[in-house]
Amino acid sequence: MQPLLTARQIHEGDSYTIAHEPISSVDLMERAAKAFVKAFTEHYSNTAQSVIIYCGTGNNGGDGLAIARILNEQEGYHKVSVKIARFSEKASDDFNVNLQRLRHTEVPVSEFKTADELGLESAEIIIDALLGNGLNKPLEGEYQKLVHQINEWKKTVVAVDVPTGFAGEGEIDSEATMIKAELTITFQQPKINFLLPESKYALKNWLAVDIGIDGEFTQQLNSPYQYVEESDIIYMLKPRERFSNKGTYGHALIVAGQAKTMGAALLCASACVQTGAGLTTACIPQAGLTALNCYMPEIMAIVREGNGTPEIDWSKFSTMGIGPGLGKDDSSLALLTAILTNYTKPVVVDADALNILAEHRPLWACVPKGSILTPHMKEFDRLFGEHKNWWQRTQTALQKVQELQICIILKNDYTIIATPEGKLYFNSTSNAAMATGGMGDVLTGIITALLAQKYTPAEACIAGVYLHGMAGDDLALPNKLMVVLPEKVTAQLPASMGALMAKKISGF
Ligand SMILES: NC(=O)C1=CN([C@@H]2O[C@H](COP(=O)(O)OP(=O)(O)OC[C@H]3O[C@@H](n4cnc5c(N)ncnc54)[C@H](OP(=O)(O)O)[C@@H]3O)[C@@H](O)[C@H]2O)[C@@H](O)CC1
Numbered sequence: 001m002q003p004l005l006t007a008r009q010i011h012e013g014d015s016y017t018i019a020h021e022p023i024s025s026v027d028l029m030e031r032a033a034k035a036f037v038k039a040f041t042e043h044y045s046n047t048a049q050s051v052i053i054y055c056g057t058g059n060n061g062g063d064g065l066a067i068a069r070i071l072n073e074q075e076g077y078h079k080v081s082v083k084i085a086r087f088s089e090k091a092s093d094d095f096n097v098n099l100q101r102l103r104h105t106e107v108p109v110s111e112f113k114t115a116d117e118l119g120l121e122s123a124e125i126i127i128d129a130l131l132g133n134g135l136n137k138p139l140e141g142e143y144q145k146l147v148h149q150i151n152e153w154k155k156t157v158v159a160v161d162v163p164t165g166f167a168g169e170g171e172i173d174s175e176a177t178m179i180k181a182e183l184t185i186t187f188q189q190p191k192i193n194f195l196l197p198e199s200k201y202a203l204k205n206w207l208a209v210d211i212g213i214d215g216e217f218t219q220q221l222n223s224p225y226q227y228v229e230e231s232d233i234i235y236m237l238k239p240r241e242r243f244s245n246k247g248t249y250g251h252a253l254i255v256a257g258q259a260k261t262m263g264a265a266l267l268c269a270s271a272c273v274q275t276g277a278g279l280t281t282a283c284i285p286q287a288g289l290t291a292l293n294c295y296m297p298e299i300m301a302i303v304r305e306g307n308g309t310p311e312i313d314w315s316k317f318s319t320m321g322i323g324p325g326l327g328k329d330d331s332s333l334a335l336l337t338a339i340l341t342n343y344t345k346p347v348v349v350d351a352d353a354l355n356i357l358a359e360h361r362p363l364w365a366c367v368p369k370g371s372i373l374t375p376h377m378k379e380f381d382r383l384f385g386e387h388k389n390w391w392q393r394t395q396t397a398l399q400k401v402q403e404l405q406i407c408i409i410l411k412n413d414y415t416i417i418a419t420p421e422g423k424l425y426f427n428s429t430s431n432a433a434m435a436t437g438g439m440g441d442v443l444t445g446i447i448t449a450l451l452a453q454k455y456t457p458a459e460a461c462i463a464g465v466y467l468h469g470m471a472g473d474d475l476a477l478p479n480k481l482m483v484v485l486p487e488k489v490t491a492q493l494p495a496s497m498g499a500l501m502a503k504k505i506s507g508f
């Protein structure tokens, strides 16, 4: 896991590395500038392009000065120039050192004291090194004017570390002024807010470059925010053992579907089968039985007749996934109530089962400890009340998982998993081609299958969300697909899991 740090913790990490590597702070800045330049030249390789670097007078500006020197002297970008925003008397020591160094190069450097002094910008690419991680209040005055001006030029902007004006954590004010960057090359780790939807106004794309901040130190800061990486899933994944049989991998019950929404049940149950549950039974309406048998003969059925609640032998099942296409009528409420009051092991609650929970608060107390709720944003707000922004949702999720001793999967681009130990895990797989109806049903099937195979609830969430996104990526990215269907993601799961297992066996 990569810890995601707040601005203050990032600063502590920098200071610790400087003291204990040891490395001088100006050399760390040099390392950061080189890492930026390496990524920049890979993306904007035309050295004949004119590049202007707008620098503040803190360390972000210092980075900008070092980047200008390295681009010019080492990478052959001869049309690089620098403009320094002297909006304050203050300048950091490393900024001053790098300004002296830059004066020994051919790079033209000019300074301005007010945004009004600027004429039209002729450079093709703007590098934003005005303010970085040191932002301590919303932009106003000259900085605000300057950032508006840069945005109005509609040039290609590449931000150093963070777009100026963008806060790395906390609530993002939709009215705040910030640089709109085509690419943000950020140091060491994505900032927490890069992973929330509101960041799309400032960041089109981002990538993180390693600058050698002490990993042991940042781990022991014990951040509640973590970024899930492939190696974490490889570590968690359990092999299919010799002499194992279907009983080894659990029996999952998928409670889903109505006559008109049988597709949700089929997608969910088939994903459960493909993720390796030893046995999968689907509790479906009579009307869906033929469809189920034709769609996937591996799935067994418990049939719901009329509005009655079927007999279920609770002891037979390792876990249950409840909700996709289930509907919210009285019979669905009765069935959910029967499950939650009779079954004591962790279950996965999704879709209509979440909507029923939202409308029947007394049922919450019956949800087995360790269960997993998988709401998308609207379902989340139905459960826990309206939220003005995603930062607020993350904080509510953290509070609710501890209060209810459950896990919450808040579905999104970077899906967020909250666990009862008070951690938030941001997933790093999945893509916009997966934004099609039924994709969440597949996720529920995957997570149910992992619970059946004795993954802990937290592991089932973290690995399930990762594998779901990975299967979508494995299909969409190499084949440049605009759209990926849930059924295809399901079919891809064994191969994607197998690829990770092969890496595990070969020691990565
Ligand atoms: N050795 C290291 O630590 C490394 C650091 N690195 C780099 O350093 C960057 C962080 O640098 P930093 O801490 O100097 O902060 P930075 O973003 O340049 O701005 C600070 C200045 O801005 C001011 N200010 C703040 N908000 C404001 C506002 N709204 N409107 C106006 N002014 C505002 C604030 O002034 P104050 O309010 O305190 O008077 C302060 O003087 C980081 O992003 C990375 O690029 C890398 O080189 C790796 C090694």
Ligand SMILES: Nc1ncnc2c1ncn2[C@@H]1O[C@H](COP(=O)(O)OP(=O)(O)O)[C@@H](O)[C@H]1O
Pocket (backbone or CB within 6 Å): 351, 376, 411, 412, 413, 414, 415, 430, 431, 432, 433, 434, 435, 436, 437, 438, 439, 440, 441, 442, 443, 468
């Ligand atoms: N733009 C996107 N980028 C990445 N993943 C996405 C995107 N849109 C949707 N997804 C994923 O697809 C799934 C959609 O779930 P959900 O909204 O519950 O779908 P449904 O209810 O139609 O089954 C979630 O796992 C989500 O993370």
Ligand SMILES: [K+]
Pocket (backbone or CB within 6 Å): 060, 128, 129, 130, 131, 132, 159, 160, 161, 162, 163, 164
């Ligand atoms: K910046």
